[in-house]
Every structure is written in C-alpha cells, then in structure tokens.
Amino acid sequence: MADLEELYREIILDHYRNPRNRGELDPPAIRVEGFNPLCGDEIVLSLAVTDGVVTDVKVGGSGCSISTSSGSLMSAAVKGKTVDDVRELLATFKGMLSVGDEGEHDPSVEPTPVNLRSLGELAALQGVAKFPVRIKCATLSWNTLAQGLDEIAAD
Amino acid sequence: MAAVTSLDVATIRKDFPLLAQVRDGKRITYLDSGASALPPHQVVAAMATYQETTHANVHRGVYATAERATHLYEQARIDVGRFIGAAKPASEIVFTKNCTEAFNLLAQSWGLANLGPNSAIVLTEMEHHANIVPWLQLQTRLGFEIRYLSVAEDRTLDLSNLDQLLDGAALLSVTATSNVLGTVNPIAELASAAHAAGALIAVDGAQAVPHASIDVSALDLDFLAFSPHKVYGPTGIGVLYAKAEHLDAMPPFLGGGGMIKDVRLDGFLAADGPQRFEAGTPPIAEAVGLSAALAYVSGLGLDAIHAHHRSLTTYALSAIASTFGDTVKVQGPADGPNRAGVLSLTVDGVHAHDIAQVLDTYGVCVRPGHHCAKPLMRRLGVNATARASFGIYNDRDDIDLLVEALQATVTMFA
Numbered sequence: 001m002a003d004l005e006e007l008y009r010e011i012i013l014d015h016y017r018n019p020r021n022r023g024e025l026d027p028p029a030i031r032v033e034g035f036n037p038l039c040g041d042e043i044v045l046s047l048a049v050t051d052g053v054v055t056d057v058k059v060g061g062s063g064c065s066i067s068t069s070s071g072s073l074m075s076a077a078v079k080g081k082t083v084d085d086v087r088e089l090l091a092t093f094k095g096m097l098s099v100g101d102e103g104e105h106d107p108s109v110e111p112t113p114v115n116l117r118s119l120g121e122l123a124a125l126q127g128v129a130k131f132p133v134r135i136k137c138a139t140l141s142w143n144t145l146a147q148g149l150d151e152i153a154a155d
Numbered sequence: 156m157a158a159v160t161s162l163d164v165a166t167i168r169k170d171f172p173l174l175a176q177v178r179d180g181k182r183i184t185y186l187d188s189g190a191s192a193l194p195p196h197q198v199v200a201a202m203a204t205y206q207e208t209t210h211a212n213v214h215r216g217v218y219a220t221a222e223r224a225t226h227l228y229e230q231a232r233i234d235v236g237r238f239i240g241a242a243k244p245a246s247e248i249v250f251t252k253n254c255t256e257a258f259n260l261l262a263q264s265w266g267l268a269n270l271g272p273n274s275a276i277v278l279t280e281m282e283h284h285a286n287i288v289p290w291l292q293l294q295t296r297l298g299f300e301i302r303y304l305s306v307a308e309d310r311t312l313d314l315s316n317l318d319q320l321l322d323g324a325a326l327l328s329v330t331a332t333s334n335v336l337g338t339v340n341p342i343a344e345l346a347s348a349a350h351a352a353g354a355l356i357a358v359d360g361a362q363a364v365p366h367a368s369i370d371v372s373a374l375d376l377d378f379l380a381f382s383p384h385k386v387y388g389p390t391g392i393g394v395l396y397a398k399a400e401h402l403d404a405m406p407p408f409l410g411g412g413g414m415i416k417d418v419r420l421d422g423f424l425a426a427d428g429p430q431r432f433e434a435g436t437p438p439i440a441e442a443v444g445l446s447a448a449l450a451y452v453s454g455l456g457l458d459a460i461h462a463h464h465r466s467l468t469t470y471a472l473s474a475i476a477s478t479f480g481d482t483v484k485v486q487g488p489a490d491g492p493n494r495a496g497v498l499s500l501t502v503d504g505v506h507a508h509d510i511a512q513v514l515d516t517y518g519v520c521v522r523p524g525h526h527c528a529k530p531l532m533r534r535l536g537v538n539a540t541a542r543a544s545f546g547i548y549n550d551r552d553d554i555d556l557l558v559e560a561l562q563a564t565v566t567m568f569a
C-alpha cells in the first residue's frame with residue numbers, strides 16, 4: 001500500500017487529528033463558506049486582513065482527512081503573510097497538484113515544477129496529485145481562501 | 156408461488172466481465188450496485204446486436220428495419236409494464252432519461268396541472284434529491300405546501316402523524332427503499348392511507364425494483380419511477396409508470412418531434428399515450444438493453460434475488476457488529492425483513508472519503524458521500540457515509556474482504 005502512505009503522510013494525519021486554528025473569528029473578520037458537493041465537505045473560513053497582511057485565520061466546518069489537514073496546514077502557512085505572498089503560495093500549491101486556472105485537475109498537464117521547499121509543510125500534500133478525485137478535497141480550503149481575498153479586495 | 160431457489164453466484168459472475176478483471180494485482184469487489192448495477196454480457200450483447208442489425212429511428216420509417224426498431228422499442232415498453240404489473244403495459248410506461256427525469260416529468264406535468272397555492276404534497280425526510288428538488292422548484296412557481304414524514308430513531312418512517320399530514324394533500328411521494336438507510340417502507344399501507352385521504356401516491360422505486368418484485372396494480376400505485384441502470388440495464392434511460400387515467404390527463408412536459416399529433420404555426424396538438432411525453436428521438440438501444448436486463452433478472456427470479464440480498468445483509472450486519480462493536484456504525488434499521496442490502500457505514504473520527512480510499516486499495520468499491528440525500532444526512536447528524544450496496548454477483552467472500560479492509564482503515568486512522 002505504498003500509494004496510500006504517500007497520500008496519508010504522518011503530517012497529514014497529525015493535522016487531521018489535531019487541526020490548527022480551529023474556530024471562527026468575530027467581525028470585522030470576514031466569513032466565507034466552501035462546499036465540496038461531491039462528498040459533503042463543508043468549510044467555514046474566517047479571515048482577518050489588516051493593511052494587506054493576513055493577521056488571523058480560523059477554520060471551521062467538517063471534512064475528510066485531506067480537506068481538514070489541508071485547511072489546517074493552510075491556516076498555519078498564511079497567517080502573518082501579505083496578501084500578495086498568500087496568492088503566490090496559492091498558485092504554487094495548485095501547481096503542485098496540477099490544478100489549472102479553471103480550478104479543474106487536468107491529468108494531461110504535467111505538474112508545474114514548483115519549488116517544494118517554498119511550500120514548507122504544505123508539500124506533504126503532494127501525494128494527493130496521484131488521487132485525482134481527492135484533489136478537490138485538498139483545494140477546498142484554498143479556493144475558499146481565494147474567495148475571501150477577492151471579497152476583501154472588492155470592498 | 157414457485158419455490159425460491161438460491162442464486163448461483165459463481166455462474167452469475169461469468170456474465171459480468173468487469174468482475175473478472177484484475178487491477179493492480181487485485182480483483183474488483185463491486186459493492187456499489189446501489190449507485191449503478193453492472194450490466195451483464197446479455198444486456199451489452201442485445202444492445203450491440205440492435206445497433207449492428209436493426210438501428211433506425213422509431214415511429215417514422217416505413218422500411219422494414221425501421222419498423223423492426225419501432226417494434227423493439229414498443230416491446231420494451233410492454234416488457235417494463237409487465238415486469239412491474241401494469242394493467243395496461245403498452246400505455247402506462249413513459250421512457251425518460253433516468254429516474255430523476257421521471258420525477259421532473261411528474262412535477263412539471265401532473266404537478267403543474269394539479270397543484271396550486273392552496274394545495275399540499277407529502278414527502279419524507281429520507282428522499283433522494285430526485286424526489287425533493289423538482290417539487291421545491293415547482294413550489295417556487297406555484298406556492299403549494301410541502302410536508303415531510305420524519306425519520307424515527309429506529310430509522311424507519313415515523314407514521315404517527317401520517318393521517319394528519321395527508322389531510323388535504325394531493326400527493327404522497329415516497330421512496331420504496333432508502334438509498335442511504337436501506338429502510339424498506341410499507342408501500343401498501345402508505346398507498347391505502349394516501350387513497351383514503353383522497354391523495355395519489357408516487358413511489359421512487361430506484362432502490363426497490365432491483366431487489367424485490369413490485370406490482371403496481373396489487374399495490375394500487377398511481378406513479379412509479381425507477382432507473383434501469385440500477386436493475387442491471389444501461390444508463391441513459393429511465394422509467395415513469397403512470398396509471399392510464401392519470402397519464403391520459405397529464406399535459407406534455409418536453410416539446411418537439413415525436414410528441415405531437417399536429418403542429419401549426421399557431422399551435423400544436425399533443426400525441427396520445429406515453430408518446431406525448433417522449434419528445435425527440437428516444438433511447439432506443441437503451442430500451443432494448445432494458446428489456447434484456449429485465450429478462451435476465453426475471454430468469455434468476457426476483458424472489459431468489461431478494462432472498463440472496465437478505466442473506467448477505469444479515470451476514471454483513473452481524474460480521475460488522477461482531478468485528479467492530481460500536482467503532483463502525485451502520486446507519487439504518489436493525490436487521491429484519493424490511494432491511495435492504497444498503498449499508499451506510501460511519502466510523503467515529505474517520506471520514507467516509509478516507510474509508511472509501513483505503514477500501515479501494517483492496518479493490519473494494521464503495522461510495523462515500525451524502526448520496527444525494529442531504530436532508531437525511533442532516534437528520535442523521537453526519538455529513539457523509541461510506542455506502543456498500545449488494546447485487547446479484549456479490550457473495551460472502553466480498554463481505555469478508557470488506558470487513559478486512561475496514562479493519563485496515565480503523566487501524567490506519569486510530
């Protein structure tokens with residue numbers, strides 16, 4: 001079961017069992033909901049941005065090990081970063097999973113050669129690329145985050 | 156009644172080439188017939204023979220092949236009608252795209268003509284979205300009331316307020332078997348209660364028709380919908396049975412060719428009978444495949460199929476309970492005659508998606524998710540289950556492997 005171990009790395013199981021930054025923030029932090037209609041995963045993301053910096057983020061909702069750990073890893077990775085850096089991280093993360101601009105996994109597209117080191121612990125999710133149906137689980141929190149950043153930018 | 160013979164699974168499996176495949180060194184253990192049952196070779200062959208020897212459009216040509224195609228298509232209608240005990244098999248069966256479209260037809264045709272701001276219909280909390288969303292869509296246009304029978308703690312329907320809910324209702328639309336819980340609902344009792352209250356009854360037979368014989372005349376059903384691809388037939392075709400007295404009064408649903416008697420620039424006259432609801436070229440090869448599928452299951456005997464599924468269900472429920480205690484829960488009623496072979500599994504601390512993923516490494520195919528029954532999932536307080544569902548080709552070895560794979564899942568996430 002080599003493949004499974006690639007998917008369920010220790011870091012992922014750890015973030016699944018003990019998700020970081022659980023909960024919700026009070027306004028003026030914004031609240032964004034994301035759904036994965038395939039499996040019923042739901043995420044509620046609270047996001048506080050001040051002067052172009054993500055000052056705090058919390059993750060609520062419920063999901064599978066991949067979506068929960070991805071949300072947890074993401075929350076730890078983006079806190080304290082500038083919005084621009086977060087967007088760059090998002091692009092790198094999606095590149096690792098061969099997810100195109102339309103948000104769809106395209107197996108014909110070679111994974112973008114990404115600097116895995118720039119992803120830190122997030123690189124633990126790279127095994128997901130081999131499980132196309134699970135990619136939506138790994139990107140749910142990130143897509144929800146992007147939606148939140150767009151909402152803030154539109155204000 | 157003829158004696159119930161048991162199924163010879165080893166022989167049956169030979170008709171399903173998919174099951175003979177080995178993928179990554181593992182054979183495929185297919186426990187997802189509730190989503191779609193595999194078509195046997197006989198169904199595939201009947202469709203291929205039709206395509207290669209008799210392909211033509213129906214109801215139009217006068218040449219021999221077209222006439223033969225029309226005959227096969229209309230014969231399929233009669234076969235379906237007989238299979239479910241319709242009093243007028245040739246004129247009470249409408250072919251749709253799937254079970255979901257059958258409910259849309261019912262809502263947009265019968266519903267639009269018979270419901271209004273002061274009417275009410277009764278559904279249940281355990282319905283598939285196919286029997287909820289079309290009514291919600293129509294409700295936004297017509298403003299009628301939708302009442303719901305609730306799911307009791309023992310995961311059967313709570314019928315204590317049935318008469319109250321039916322009071323003044325025009326329709327009770329209910330699933331015969333829950334695709335999540337495996338609950339087999341008391342359709343005969345529900346039909347007579349509906350009729351006593353002056354309501355009609357529509358039944359979602361998607362999960363029931365593949366497992367036991369349903370006789371629409373004996374049960375006195377007004378409508379029955381089901382999906383042939385869950386009865387070992389092809390995808391791309393669905394069935395709506397409507398009692399002739401209702402069907403003949405229902406306005407058309409989709410418009411176009413095939414469903415008319417006459418068309419002028421300022422109006423049209425709809426065709427009579429089932430054709431009124433079959434706009435455009437219908438699923439002809441699929442109808443031929445459906446006939447073959449019904450012949451196949453009839454050959455095995457629905458009583459034998461039912462007994463086979465009952466015995467697998469009892470075996471699986473007791474194997475899971477004795478192996479896992481409370482760690483693995485099966486969402487649904489306790490074992491018994493009204494418990495179908497649909498096992499929705501939940502494991503505390505392990506998401507259904509992860510269960511299904513680990514099971515896949517054993518070649519065990521189950522379905523994770525909400526199974527298009529989100530209101531029911533909310534009622535159960537879970538956001539997903541991993542569902543194993545049985546078919547005629549499953550045996551106890553399949554269940555033993557399921558248990559072994561579940562054990563690995565529990566170990567991995569413990």
Ligand SMILES: Cc1ncc(COP(=O)(O)O)c(C=O)c1O
Pocket residue numbers: 189190253254255256283285286330332333334359361362382527
């Ligand atoms: C109870 C029930 N109703 C309706 C449907 C819808 O069937 P289909 O997707 O073929 O339209 C299904 C299957 O998904 C079902 O299980």
